[in-house]
Amino acid sequence: MSNFWVNLYKFPRFLISVLIGFFLTTFQPIFKLLKNRKDKLLVITIIVITIVLFYRIIQIITGSI
Structure with a gap:
C-alpha cells in the first residue's frame, strides 16, 4: 500500500514535466521562425x-x- 502512495506522490511532478515538454516541443519551431x-x-x-x-x-x- 505504501508503494501506491509513493507513486501518487510522484504523479504531479511527472504531469508537470510532461506538460512542459509538450509545450517546448510544440513551440520550438515557432521560436526558430x-x-x-x-x-x-x-x-x-x-x-x-x-x-x-x-x-x-x-x-x-x-x-x-
Whole structure:
C-alpha cells in the first residue's frame, strides 16, 4: 500500500514535466521562425488573424454582436 502512495506522490511532478515538454516541443519551431524579421512578421500576422477569427466566431455563436 505504501508503494501506491509513493507513486501518487510522484504523479504531479511527472504531469508537470510532461506538460512542459509538450509545450517546448510544440513551440520550438515557432521560436526558430521568430529569429528572422520577415518570418517574425508572418508568424505575428497569422497569430493575430487567428485570435481575431476565434473572437468573431465566439461572438457569432453566443449572439453578442
